[in-house]
Amino acid sequence: HGKLIRSIVAEVLIKLNKREKILPDHLVGIQDRVEDVKHLLDEGSLDVRYLVIHGMGGIGKTTLAKVVFNQISGRFNGCSFLLGVQEAARDGKIVQLQKQLLSEILNSTPVEIFDSDAGINQIKRRFRHKKVLIVFDDLDERDQLSMLAAKGNWFGLGSRIIITTRDTNNLAIEEYKIYQMTELLYHHALQLFSKHAFGMDSPPHDYDDISCNITRMTGGLPLALEVIGLFSLSQRKPIWKEMLKKL
Ligand SMILES: Nc1ncnc2c1ncn2[C@@H]1O[C@H](COP(=O)(O)OP(=O)(O)OP(=O)(O)O)[C@@H](O)[C@H]1O
Ligand SMILES: [Mg+2]
Structure with missing residues (x-):
């Protein structure tokens, strides 16, 4: 029974998750992809993993990341989904993203941060022992990541960082798995x-x-x-x- 109850509790927690992402009514061909991504995430392992979802514009990367996020976020001690990282960086809004990341994961009112270095320090200090799930949507450069999640050791054991991108050339992450999006059948x-x-x-x-x-x-x-x-x-x-x- 223990196993059943645990799985029911996990489901309920997921349903209660206020951060659930809104999805279109009719998704097609999604669950197989979700399973592939989950497999690559290898949730059972204790280390911190980066997973990159790569593919051309409009192929469904953000949508897939949202479905995965909704399905697994309840199993982490904190989760955050940051949309449009590239655009925010271009508009000089990285500090805003750092604040969103901190307040979503800590489930608290926005933390006051005055510059990106302060943001980095807060992230490192507060998340070191937390098992987090973070999605960085549309992130395409190392610089952006360096202010949000430069290294695995910023986060607690079992954390998972998912990135969606059209271009992996400038990511330069030490170690990551890649899920290559393909067209719909x-x-x-x-x-x-x-x-x-x-x-x-x-x-x-x-x-x-x-x-x-x-x-x-x-x-x-x-x-x-x-x-x-x-x-x-x-x-x-x-x-x-x-x-x-x-x-
Ligand atoms: N499996 C799917 N079933 C139905 N609609 C989908 C599916 N995947 C994506 N879509 C729809 O296609 C559109 C584009 O998807 P999405 O925004 O996820 O693409 P993307 O790869 O993130 O693009 P970009 O690189 O521009 O960010 C969205 O309107 C989304 O609702
Ligand atoms: Mg997208």
Whole structure:
């Protein structure tokens, strides 16, 4: 019974997690990817691990990171999901991210920090013995990481740091695992297109061929399927044919 109760408690804690990320209603082909990521995270091991989710824009990195975060964050002593690190760094807002990181993980009101060095010191001091889960979304340079999570020894045993990025060339992390995002499988792509274009899992009969063609053209990129699907929703069939010619 002990095992069952523990797993129920873990589930409840996850459900209660206020930091749950909001996801689109219809996700396709996600659970297999989640399992792969969880496998790479190797939660059982006690060391601190970095995992990079890599892939082109619109392929679904942030979405995948959110699903993983929602599923496992309850098993850590603190968690934080920082969106758009690259953009924040460009706008000189790293200190703001440090504050968000500290207050989310400590579950407290914002910590006062005046510069990024002070932020680094706080992070190192407060998280050294905490098992944390942090997602840095869209982080693409070592400099950004050096102010947020430069080294594994900043964090307690069992901590996991997930990074999503379009470009790994300038990350220069000592040791990390990589999850390479791939395009959606064709049947998932068609399902996603149909959801957006018709609100159904598969296209209506007379839109079968054209939907398949459009889906094939988008190359299994969720963002493209979403945009073209939503656009198609508002159009009549002759315009679809025109659109297909342009793709
Ligand atoms: N598995 C999926 N099922 C359904 N929709 C998805 C899936 N993955 C991503 N999407 C949708 O596709 C769009 C792009 O996804 P997302 O923002 O995760 O991409 P990304 O790889 O993080 O892109 P970027 O590099 O621009 O940050 C989003 O609107 C998202 O809701
Ligand atoms: Mg993203």
